[in-house]
Amino acid sequence: MKPHKQYDIAFVGLKSGKHEFDYDIDDSFFAEYGTPDFSNSRLHIRLLFEKQNRFFLLKFEITGQVTVNCDRCGDPFTMPVWDEFKLVVKLVEDPGTTQEEDPDVIYISSNESLLNVADWIYEFASLSIPMQRVHPDKDRGVSGCNQKALDMLKGMQEKGKTTNNPIWKDLEKFKNN
Ligand SMILES: [Zn+2]
Structure with a gap:
């Protein structure tokens, strides 16, 4: 793929010490x-970049939200995302x-400048978005899921039609990954 120029860090021109870079990404990036x-x-993405003589310390702080389909009832919901990674x-x-x-240590040539x-x-x-996606509970442990959809699923299970349900197909996909 085409490298994104806006994600280049021209480290040669940076002073030693701490720097911060900020990026906003959406579906088009993914x-x-x-x-x-x-x-x-x-x-x-807040990138804390610490420049030392022969190495750099990078910390990626990721915050935001995504819309996903619930693994249990299939309804979409907004999931908050928060994670951080170091390199x-x-x-x-x-x-x-x-x-x-x-794996958290990367080597690049000292001839590089970007x-x-x-x-x-x-x-x-991608790693910051949880694999398990289930509606958060409402107050007092009541499931936040679409109860109608769950009832329907239950009915289909009882009739033995589960293989036609898209949720199970997604599960198959997940297993094959
Ligand atoms: Zn749900």
């Missing part, structure tokens, strides 16, 4: 990577031969 299984995403980027002579087990953070934003934003 669509460049594939078909998202949510909609109406409004996510804010270390090290500058080395030859990143191809540098090995480290830690760091593109779009793929990390995509990865971390």
Whole structure:
């Protein structure tokens, strides 16, 4: 895919120390990577970038909301999103031969002058959206689900027609991933 220029950090020109970058992403950002299984995403990414001599510390703080379909009743609802992720980027002579087990350490060549953070934003934003999506309970533990839909599902289960229900298809998809 085409690299997003607005996600380039020209680190050579930055002073040592802490910097902050802010990004707002929505469904169009995710669509460049594939078909998202949510909609109406409004996510804010606050990137804290600390420049040191031979490495950078990156912290991505993700906040916002997405609309997802409930795993239990199938109705859409708005889910808040909050998460944070850290990365270390090290500058080395030859990143191809540098090995480290830690997946949170990234090596780039010391000849580079730009760091593109779009793929990390995509990865971390995707991870910040919970896999389990069920309506939050209302007061006193009452399910927030669409009761009509649940009753209908129950009726279909009793008739043994569950295989035609889209929710089960989604579950199959999930298992195959
Ligand atoms: Zn529900």
